[in-house]
Amino acid sequence: MTISRRQLGLGAASLGLASAAPALGQTGPITIALASRAPTTLNPQQPGPTGGDNWGIRQVFDQLVKAEDGTFAIRPQDFQPNLAASWESSGDAKTWTYRLRQGVQFHKGHGEMTSEDVLFTFSRHLDPAIVTNQKALFSNIASVEAPDRYTIRFLLKRPDPLFNGSVATTAGASILCKKAFEERGARFNLDPIGTGAYQVESVSPTQGILLSAFPQHFAGVAASPLIRIAFIADTTARTLAFASGQVDMIEGVRAPGWIPTMRQRSPSSIFDATAPGSFNTLHLNLTRAPLNNLKVRQAIRFAINNDQIASAFSGLSVPMVGVIAPQFAGSVTKEQLPPELRYAPDPRRARALLAEAGFPNGVTIPCFTSQREDYAAIMLIIQEQLRAAGINLQMQVIDHATMHAENRKDRNAMALYSSSYPPVPTQPLLQQLVSPAEVKADGSGGENYSHYGVAIPGIDALIEEAQDEPDFEKRTGLMQDIEKQVLRDLPLLGIVTLSYVIARNPRVDIGFPVKSGYAYWPLNRARRV
Numbered sequence: 216m217t218i219s220r221r222q223l224g225l226g227a228a229s230l231g232l233a234s235a236a237p238a239l240g241q242t243g244p245i246t247i248a249l250a251s252r253a254p255t256t257l258n259p260q261q262p263g264p265t266g267g268d269n270w271g272i273r274q275v276f277d278q279l280v281k282a283e284d285g286t287f288a289i290r291p292q293d294f295q296p297n298l299a300a301s302w303e304s305s306g307d308a309k310t311w312t313y314r315l316r317q318g319v320q321f322h323k324g325h326g327e328m329t330s331e332d333v334l335f336t337f338s339r340h341l342d343p344a345i346v347t348n349q350k351a352l353f354s355n356i357a358s359v360e361a362p363d364r365y366t367i368r369f370l371l372k373r374p375d376p377l378f379n380g381s382v383a384t385t386a387g388a389s390i391l392c393k394k395a396f397e398e399r400g401a402r403f404n405l406d407p408i409g410t411g412a413y414q415v416e417s418v419s420p421t422q423g424i425l426l427s428a429f430p431q432h433f434a435g436v437a438a439s440p441l442i443r444i445a446f447i448a449d450t451t452a453r454t455l456a457f458a459s460g461q462v463d464m465i466e467g468v469r470a471p472g473w474i475p476t477m478r479q480r481s482p483s484s485i486f487d488a489t490a491p492g493s494f495n496t497l498h499l500n501l502t503r504a505p506l507n508n509l510k511v512r513q514a515i516r517f518a519i520n521n522d523q524i525a526s527a528f529s530g531l532s533v534p535m536v537g538v539i540a541p542q543f544a545g546s547v548t549k550e551q552l553p554p555e556l557r558y559a560p561d562p563r564r565a566r567a568l569l570a571e572a573g574f575p576n577g578v579t580i581p582c583f584t585s586q587r588e589d590y591a592a593i594m595l596i597i598q599e600q601l602r603a604a605g606i607n608l609q610m611q612v613i614d615h616a617t618m619h620a621e622n623r624k625d626r627n628a629m630a631l632y633s634s635s636y637p638p639v640p641t642q643p644l645l646q647q648l649v650s651p652a653e654v655k656a657d658g659s660g661g662e663n664y665s666h667y668g669v670a671i672p673g674i675d676a677l678i679e680e681a682q683d684e685p686d687f688e689k690r691t692g693l694m695q696d697i698e699k700q701v702l703r704d705l706p707l708l709g710i711v712t713l714s715y716v717i718a719r720n721p722r723v724d725i726g727f728p729v730k731s732g733y734a735y736w737p738l739n740r741a742r743r744v
Contacts (some may be wrong), residue, residue, distance in 0.1 A: 244441030276389035412739035467716035491712035535709030545640030545694030577605030
């Protein structure tokens, strides 16, 4: 069945695009359409940016260092110079000194970037009176100093051999123009000044974000003169805009069957996908019976088949072994584990464990999850797998925002959690498994929905030891020990990683293969071919 744009009520204006598809496809700006409703901020320090906002921020700003385009930098030696020409760290990994590239210019005549701008950027994160995006990521910084015009130095509270990954390449570490920020005030949020390959031309709720190539960018002028970031929240409208050639790239849908359907509709489409993308983990609430019984948790682990779940996502997903994504340092492989921690899927073994736990007739566990495609698909598959082992998941599918609100009030017995992380192995553990992150009924707690480290002894001491280790390889070994302990206790189950995906018209070459990285990437090399 063919549905027309008129039937769907989707004219060019409603798609946030000014011109007809043929003209746009041939001569207009390269356009990427994201699953967001409208721009909210292009200030990398303002809380609450949407996915579409992050794409704009990535083009407008630079950080001190960077990973190779299309990748995550996983080890210290993987990082490349960017605004900093060079850097060094002390032997205890607590002092990091960067030598800035000289002559780097801010957009629209705002002058040279210097250590004063870098100091201003990070000082805002350290000021307790200022609310900034990703503020917690900067909590290990004791102080920042600028010894001269082109040198910046960070003094840390604890060692961090991967400071370039945990802090310096995050979106919140994008370098602000002090002069423009102070002059523009709130106007900076949607009319920012950075050093990036693109500068802001206009921002509109209907037309999205229009960017133009910055002619004085230190790495050279971008390949395309204009980039437009369109905001089309509706999946059908976004897909139609792509299939008709009205936009060049769209944010994909992370649901089973989406890529095969797209390939049928547009066989030549290219799919750029990050790996690992999001970590999808399942919290087992240790304060709720029968999940407080280790044998029941083991039964659940034996009943869930991660490989089967991953295969449903048409190459976008990878099964997890522990809690850290298998692509990252600190993760474990099945071959590295003792046999009792490998948990090869086995419904019969799961039933036997339930019987040993005193539940020969099985168990019923109430829970809820989000209606968002990725959450719902994963949990529905898990529900079927558990049913085969005698575990009845009495599951409600609810609004996505409501799910998060209810989870934060400790109202879920089995909570699926999806989040993206950089290749810093301590981050998912600090967010989801240490006792200070325990969820609270009044909503004031963190995202340790299992109560691990409180309901039963956890990994707090092991995490402390890992955080105090300045040597990267030794820290990685400690993280693998933590992974094994979590597999023994099973408060949290790694399920699958799920790639962030962009469908791209082959008429656009972005200049590099997308292998890993955040859910946005640079477009300075993108061009029509």
